[in-house]
Amino acid sequence: MNDSNINLNNLSSGESAVIVAIHSEDALRQRLQALGFRVGKRIELIRKASFSGPLQVRIGTTDILLRKNEASKIAVEKL
């Protein structure tokens, strides 16, 4: 799973990955960066909500909720 293009949505609960790229417009990128989403950072998928709801992820000491649409813009590499 090293160089294939997967995003945050492809992880399952409990899996960890490293962020390789953030493909989003500036406003969202800034918000994500401020919340700790930076290339090279380790990210863990904690859980997914029922009915295709949002994802709960953990970066460092911060837990963050984001919708699948936003998660699809974050390219990761599984650990």
Next chain:
Amino acid sequence: MKRVALLGMPNTGKSTLFNRMTGGAARVGNWPGITVELLSGKISLGSDIVEVIDLPGIYDIHGFSEDEQVVRHFLHDNVPDLAIIVLNATQIERQLSLLLQLKQYNLNMVVLLNMADEAKKFGITIDAEKMTASLGIPIFLFSAKYGNGYKEALQAVTKALRYTTPGMAEELRTQIEHDTQIESEIARILQHAVQVPARLPDNLTTQLDHLTLHPWLGLPIFFGIMYLLFQGIFFFGMPLQTSVGELFAWLREAALNPITAGWPSLLRGLLLDGIYNGVATVAAFIPIIVLFFLFMAIVEDTGYLSRAAFLMDALMAKLGLDGRSFVMLLMGFGCNVPALMGTRVMRSRPLRLLSMLVIPFSLCSARLQVFVFIAAALFTPQSAALVVFSLYLFSFAAAILTALIFKRHLPNNEPFVLELPPYRFPTLRQMILRGWHEVYHFIHRASKFIIIGVVLVWLLTHLPTSAVPAGPDTWAGHIGAWLDPVFSPIGITAELTIALIFGFVAKEIVIGSLAVIYGLSGHALSGALALQLDWVQAYSFMLFTLIYTPCLSTIATLRSESKSNGFMLLSLGWSLALAWVVSFIFYQGARALGF
């Protein structure tokens, strides 16, 4: 007067610090360059009186959100003498970026690392002296919640205020450049001063989340908690409300009636029956509002609101809303006013407006009083409960319909990205301060509107003086007759129309106004209503009452929160139109079916 601004990311305890500094004596003020009202308070520091301003929490000084623009404009037009930067010590790794951005603005700064106690539990160690040295800005560890380290921090603030603000060079003020060195700078500062464990220990928050965010149990637990919350508000609030009402009535009997005995009857009626009774009715709701905010503060400050948003987001997304809108919609079943104020947590304006458009359809406690009274008068005890329950369904349906119709015009482009804070229990002091703040603002905002409203309604129902009060010859009676072509197709009589005019001010007055109109009260009034109306008319009246408009306070809040007369009129116009159409379909449909 010197000016101190509090700056920091959301959820860093900035407002807790603000409350601790000002002791809750805050006022809402307008500032040049920005349209949002900010809280500020005057305190004495050393020998000076200093004004402290609580700026909205921001993630990024160059960001695009409304709050970020507000802060940028504030700093541009009102350079503070000192900026207190509040950072969450548990998230110091990423929060330093905001500090470094602000450092480029060349402000006079003191940094407070809040939640030092929580950071310690996480195993994060921070050497404030080393950080101070490498940053060149004084840094203090403290806890805004418990006050540890607060005295030292305040001394540093007092000392820093003696220096003059370097002032902002024009090129720095307009600089909106991206900062690539910030990351390497963060790494340099953290290197020796801060140690963060690689993985967080499995703590209480993680364990609680297993339960509260459980794929199947999460929602039932959520609804259970909400149910208990409302039960709690009414269990404790209703007796208090009755007592306050009785207190006002006693004050009138004991003091106001004797004092005003010799006054002209028109003036006396206006002051006592108009203003005093109107204001007393609203004031009686203050205990419920206080309780409501105490419970809200607990739900919000514990971090459970973000969990509810996680659970409901998928369903709300289909309505163009998000998880937080749903929480506010539920809160609206207690009272629409605080629920509307609660939408402040939303950053996107279209999303906030859509939520505010939907909330007034929540069947609030005041409307419930009307429905309980009329359902009991017109229906058997068994069907009365069903009637009230059906009105709750109509309330949800009206909200869903409104969201579906308006979501295209209020597209919510803002991504849903929300921090999930660890569970924290607010201190008693925090809860009381919070409740007091909200009540103060409620009274402050609503008072003028309500007094004008009750005076108007009293005059309408008592002039000309020759007419019987609230009778057909008064101005209200004429309006009732004039509006008859509108209301007769939905089965609402002239008497009920006058009650609806009263209900515009507050639903609590509807039953009281019917009592004045019929000159009867209690059981006698129920009997008179049952004789004059059939159940189809009564149900149509209840549907109209549910949908047409919550009350004057809600309309005032819609205006003050949206800062737009147009939006307030849209909300009012839409609910009036929807109320009429729904009642019309029901009334004519039922008649056509032979009822």
